[in-house]
Amino acid sequence: MELKTFTGGIHPDYRKEATAYKATEEIALPEEVVIQMRQHVGAPNEPTVSAGDRVEAGTTIGSTEAFVSAPVHASVSGEVTEISEQISFSGALVNSVTIKVDPDQPDKWTGKKNLEGITPEQIREIAKESGLVGLGGAAFPTHIKLSPPADKPIDIVIINGCECEPFLTCDHRVMLENTEDLIEGLKLMMKAVGAGKGIIGIEANKMDVVEAVESKTASESGVEVMPLEVKYPQGNEKMLIDALTGRRVPPGKLPSEVGVLVQNSGTAVALYKAASTGRPVIDRIITVSGSGIREPKNVRVRIGTRIEHVIEQCGGFVNNPEKVIMGGPMTGFAQKSLSAPTVKGTSGIVVLTGKETGESEERECVGCGKCVDACPMFLMPNSIVKYIKRNQYEKADKYGVKDCFECGCCSYVCPARIHHVGYVRIAKAELAAKK
Amino acid sequence: MNNAKGFTVSAPPHIRSEEEVSTGMRDVLIALVPLVAVSIGFFRLYAVVNLAAAVLTAVVCELVMRKIMGGKATIGDCSAIVTGVLLALLLPPVVPAWYVVIGVVIAVAIVKELMGGLGCNLFNPALFGFVSLLMLSRVWQPIVYNLGSINGVTTATPLTYIKAGALNGIRPGYWDLFFGNAGGALGEVSVIAILVGAAYLMYKGQITWHIPLSILGSVVVLSAILGANPLYMILAGGLMLGSFFMATDWVTSPDSKYVQVIYGILIGVCVVLIRLYAAPTGAVAYSILIGNAFVPLLNGLIIRKKFGESKAVA
Ligand code: SF4
Ligand code: SF4
Numbered sequence: 001m002e003l004k005t006f007t008g009g010i011h012p013d014y015r016k017e018a019t020a021y022k023a024t025e026e027i028a029l030p031e032e033v034v035i036q037m038r039q040h041v042g043a044p045n046e047p048t049v050s051a052g053d054r055v056e057a058g059t060t061i062g063s064t065e066a067f068v069s070a071p072v073h074a075s076v077s078g079e080v081t082e083i084s085e086q087i088s089f090s091g092a093l094v095n096s097v098t099i100k101v102d103p104d105q106p107d108k109w110t111g112k113k114n115l116e117g118i119t120p121e122q123i124r125e126i127a128k129e130s131g132l133v134g135l136g137g138a139a140f141p142t143h144i145k146l147s148p149p150a151d152k153p154i155d156i157v158i159i160n161g162c163e164c165e166p167f168l169t170c171d172h173r174v175m176l177e178n179t180e181d182l183i184e185g186l187k188l189m190m191k192a193v194g195a196g197k198g199i200i201g202i203e204a205n206k207m208d209v210v211e212a213v214e215s216k217t218a219s220e221s222g223v224e225v226m227p228l229e230v231k232y233p234q235g236n237e238k239m240l241i242d243a244l245t246g247r248r249v250p251p252g253k254l255p256s257e258v259g260v261l262v263q264n265s266g267t268a269v270a271l272y273k274a275a276s277t278g279r280p281v282i283d284r285i286i287t288v289s290g291s292g293i294r295e296p297k298n299v300r301v302r303i304g305t306r307i308e309h310v311i312e313q314c315g316g317f318v319n320n321p322e323k324v325i326m327g328g329p330m331t332g333f334a335q336k337s338l339s340a341p342t343v344k345g346t347s348g349i350v351v352l353t354g355k356e357t358g359e360s361e362e363r364e365c366v367g368c369g370k371c372v373d374a375c376p377m378f379l380m381p382n383s384i385v386k387y388i389k390r391n392q393y394e395k396a397d398k399y400g401v402k403d404c405f406e407c408g409c410c411s412y413v414c415p416a417r418i419h420h421v422g423y424v425r426i427a428k429a430e431l432a433a434k435k
Numbered sequence: 436m437n438n439a440k441g442f443t444v445s446a447p448p449h450i451r452s453e454e455e456v457s458t459g460m461r462d463v464l465i466a467l468v469p470l471v472a473v474s475i476g477f478f479r480l481y482a483v484v485n486l487a488a489a490v491l492t493a494v495v496c497e498l499v500m501r502k503i504m505g506g507k508a509t510i511g512d513c514s515a516i517v518t519g520v521l522l523a524l525l526l527p528p529v530v531p532a533w534y535v536v537i538g539v540v541i542a543v544a545i546v547k548e549l550m551g552g553l554g555c556n557l558f559n560p561a562l563f564g565f566v567s568l569l570m571l572s573r574v575w576q577p578i579v580y581n582l583g584s585i586n587g588v589t590t591a592t593p594l595t596y597i598k599a600g601a602l603n604g605i606r607p608g609y610w611d612l613f614f615g616n617a618g619g620a621l622g623e624v625s626v627i628a629i630l631v632g633a634a635y636l637m638y639k640g641q642i643t644w645h646i647p648l649s650i651l652g653s654v655v656v657l658s659a660i661l662g663a664n665p666l667y668m669i670l671a672g673g674l675m676l677g678s679f680f681m682a683t684d685w686v687t688s689p690d691s692k693y694v695q696v697i698y699g700i701l702i703g704v705c706v707v708l709i710r711l712y713a714a715p716t717g718a719v720a721y722s723i724l725i726g727n728a729f730v731p732l733l734n735g736l737i738i739r740k741k742f743g744e745s746k747a748v749a
Contacts, residue, residue, distance in 0.1 A: 250743040251743055251744055321442065322442065329448060329450045330447060330448045330449075330450070331447050335442060352450070357449055359443070360455070361507075363507075364554030366456055366459075366685045367690055368641075368690075369688075369691070372691050372739070376742065378740060378741050398738070399738060403742075406447070411448050411451070413454065415455050421446050422445070
C-alpha cells in the first residue's frame with residue numbers, strides 16, 4: 001500500500017511499544033481536583049461557583065460571554081474548597097476552582113439519544129455546552145472550528161489520527177477502543193460544516209486501528225480511512241492536509257482557506273459522546289510513559305488531577321528522572337514541580353532520564369543544513385537563529401520566523417544542539433512587542 | 436516524591452537525535468579510510484609520514500589555539516583531524532613533512548581557530564592551507580620543489596597533460612585514474628576509493644548529491660563545449676576529492692538545496708576555466724575557495740519559498 005506523507009520532517013525513535021498495546025486503565029480518584037478557568041485558546045472563564053458550594057460532576061463551574069472560549073465543568077462531585085490562582089502546565093498562574101472529591105461518584109450519562117434528525121446548529125451547541133476543545137493539545141474551542149466563515153465552504157473534514165509525537169499512544173487507544181464513536185463523531189462534524197467527504201488519517205504504526213475503521217466504514221459513503229507514513233510532525237494541520245489532499249494552506253492562513261477542517265480523533269469521539277449521552281468533557285485518556293516511569297500505561301484521568309497523583313498511580317518514578325513533560329517530548333512543557341493539574345489538552349505525561357534527553361551544550365552552528373532539510377515549513381532555521389542571536393528580529397521575520405509552528409524538527413536534528421525553538425519564541429515575543 | 440534538585444526546565448524539543456558534530460566528522464574520517472589506505476599502499480612511507488605529521492600538527496594546533504583564545508576544548512569533535520587528513524591528501528607524497536606542518540598550522544590555527552573555531556570560518560581550512568602552500572612554494576622555489584612541477588614518486592601529474600591537451604599514449608589511462616595508479620597528490624591516486632567513501636557519506640546522510648553532481652555535471656558540459664576531454668577532466672586531479680569531500684564541507688557550503696546547486700555550478704565552471712586558461716595545479720582548490728567566498732552572498736540572495744507560498748501568490 002502506498003503511504004501518503006508531506007515533505008521534510010523527521011523520524012525520531014517513537015518508543016510507543018511501552019503503552020500502545022495495553023488497554024486503557026482507570027485510576028483511583030485523587031482527593032481534590034483543580035479545575036483551571038483557562039484550558040483553551042481564547043478568553044478565560046469566570047468561576048460561577050464559590051467556596052463551600054456543592055457541585056456535581058458535569059456542573060458548569062466556569063464560563064464567559066467571550067466568543068472564543070469554552071466553558072469548564074466540575075470533573076467530579078464534591079465540595080468547592082477554594083478559588084485561587086494555581087500554577088498551570090505552562091508555568092503561568094491561572095484562576096482555578098479546587099474541589100474536594102466525594103468518595104461516591106455516580107455516572108449519570110448512560111442513556112443513548114437518537115441523533116438522526118440533529119441539525120448543524122444543534123451540533124455546534126452541543127460542542128459548546130460540553131466545553132469541547134481540540135484534545136490533541138492545541139485546545140482550540142471546537143464549536144468555533146465547526147462554524148467556518150460563510151465565504152469559505154468546507155468540503156473535507158479530516159480526522160487527525162496521526163499521533164506523531166513519540167511516546168504518546170492515547171489517541172491510538174481511544175480510536176481502537178471507540179472506533180464506532182470515532183466514525184459517528186466524524187459524521188457529526190461533516191454535518192455541522194456541510195462537508196461531503198470525511199477522511200481519517202492514521203499513521204502506519206497503528207494498522208490495527210486502520211483495519212478496525214476500515215471494517216466499519218466499508219458500507220459508509222463519503223467516509224474513508226487513509227494510512228500515512230510514520231513521520232513527525234504529520235499531525236500538524238498543514239502537514240496533514242498536504243499529505244492527505246495535496247492542498248497547501250498558505251502561510252498565515254487557516255485550513256478553511258483550502259476548504260478543509262481538521263479535528264483530533266479524541267475530539268471526534270468526545271463530540272459523539274457528548275451528543276449521544278450529554279456527557280461534557282470531564283475526563284480524558286492520558287499516556288504516562290518514558291524511562292522514568294515505573295508502569296507506563298494509558299489512563300483515564302479526571303480533568304484537574306495533579307500530575308503528582310497520576311504519576312503515583314503509575315507506580316511512581318524510577319531511574320532518576322531528569323525531565324517531566326506535560327504533552328509529548330517534541331512540543332510539550334517541561335515541569336519544574338509536579339503540582340500542575342491536567343487540563344483538557346493534556347495528552348501525555350512523559351518522564352525522561354538525562355540520557356534520553358540528549359541534552360548537551362549548544363555550540364556554534366556548523367552549517368550542516370540538516371535543519372533546513374527537516375523543516376516542514378521550508379524555513380531556514382539556522383539563518384533565523386543567526387539573526388535572532390544578533391538581535392536582528394526584522395531579518396528573522398523576513399526569513400519567516402512567524403511561520404514557524406515550533407515543531408522542533410530543526411532542534412532535533414541539529415548536531416550543534418541549538419535550541420531553535422527557544423530562540424524563535426524570543427523573536428516572536430520581540431516582534432509582537434514592537435507592533 | 437518530589438525530586439530534591441527539581442526537574443530540568445527548558446524549551447522543547449526534549450529529545451534529540453544522537454547525531455553530534457563529532458558523529459559527522461567521524462563519518463568523514465571513516466569515509467576517507469579507503470582513500471588513505473590506497474594512498475599508503477601506493478606511496479608507502481611517504482604517505483604515512485605526511486599523514487601522521489598532518490594529523491599530529493592539527494591536534495596540537497587546535498589544543499594550543501583553544502587555550503590561547505580561551506574557548507572550550509573542541510578537539511573531541513575530530514574536525515581538526517579531518518582538516519589534517521584532507522590537507523595531507525591534497526599534497527604530493529614527496530613534499531617534506533615540515534612543509535605539511537606549515538600548511539596545517541595555517542589551516543587549523545589561522546583559517547579555523549582564529550576565526551572563532553568550527554562554524555565561524557568562511558573558507559575550507561584544508562583548501563586554504565593548501566593554496567597558501569602553493570603560493571609560498573613560489574617564494575621558496577629555490578629551496579623546495581615547486582608543487583606544480585613536482586614529479587611524485589611516480590610520474591608527472593595527470594593534470595599537466597590536460598593543459599598540454601596531450602592525447603598521446605604517455606598520460607595515465609582512465610583505468611589507472613580510477614583504480615589507483617595515477618600519480619599526483621596522495622588523494623588523487625584512486626577515484627574508486629573516493630567514490631566508495633562518498634557513497635558511505637551519502638548513505639549516512641552527511642552529504643547529498645546536490646553539490647558534487649552539480650560540480651561534475653557542469654565540468655562535463657563546459658569542457659565538452661570548450662573541446663576538452665570531459666571524462667579526463669573529471670577523473671584527473673583533485674576534482675573527485677574536492678567535489679565529494681571539500682565542496683560539501685558543512686561550514687563553508689550553502690545550506691539549502693537550491694543554492695547548493697548554484698554553488699556547485701559556479702565551482703564547476705571555475706574549475707574548467709582555470710584548468711584550461713590558467714594553471715591546472717590547484718584549479719579545484721581555487722575554484723572551491725571562490726565558491727566559499729560567494730556563499731554568504733548566495734544565501735542572502737535566495738530565500739527559500741515557504742510551505743504553501745507558491746500557491747498563495749498564484
Ligand atoms: S523552524 Fe520552526 S517549523 Fe521549521 S523545523 Fe524548526 S520548529 Fe519546525
Ligand atoms: S542543524 Fe544545527 S548545525 Fe546544522 S545548519 Fe542547522 S543550526 Fe546549523
